Amino acid sequence: MSDTIQNNKFVELNYRVVDKRTSIVLSTIEFPLGYVHGANDVLSEQVQSELQGKMVGDTIDLPIDCDKLYGPRDESLVFVDQIENVPEDYREVGITITMENAKGEPRDFIVTRVDDKTVTVDGNNPLCGRDVVFTLEVLTVRDATDEEIDIGGAVGADPDIHEILK
Incomplete structure (x- = not known):
């Protein structure tokens, strides 16, 4: 048809x-x-x-199966930093920040938590796990x-x- x-x-x-x-x-x-x-x-x-x-x-x-699709969740890709070390533009949950490793390879991190003292970013795909x-x-x-x-x-x-x- x-x-x-x-x-x-x-x-x-x-x-x-x-x-x-x-x-x-x-x-x-x-x-x-x-x-x-x-x-x-x-x-x-x-x-x-x-x-x-x-x-x-x-x-x-x-x-x-998101673990099969994206790999298992890697907690070493989750970082918490003091809020004063993070530019104001990146202090909002859901913002994507592209960072490079020592080899210059880019990776996207998503801001997953912001409180009065810290900002948490996660480099895992949001569907992992x-x-x-x-x-x-x-x-x-x-x-x-x-x-x-x-x-x-x-x-x-x-x-x-x-x-x-x-």
Whole structure:
């Protein structure tokens, strides 16, 4: 059927990430993610397999082992510093700070706690150690243009869910 997900179809998805233990929604997207099914590796083979044959309006729930995806939580990547040592711009929970190691390799740290005396930053992926479910909702399925097939997604877009679903 032409309105089902199959190779060389342009697909748009909404997704949300839910913590299985607490049922709290950890992440959602504001704009649909678009990709060409089978034309790139934006989504893992497992995810593409689950989406194969789905239609507009279908949803799938994918349990994700975040430790397998991101590695186990590493407490050596959590740092606490005195608040006076941290610039004011970085004293807000949720702010991302990019730091470099001695080799000049960048790593993102997220401010996870601020109190009157200290600031805590964490270099672990926020999903490490969590048991989550990705819920994907199919919004659009259509024939992809030749240009979309060549680039694997919408012209002018940069689909970036590979960091989450690969």
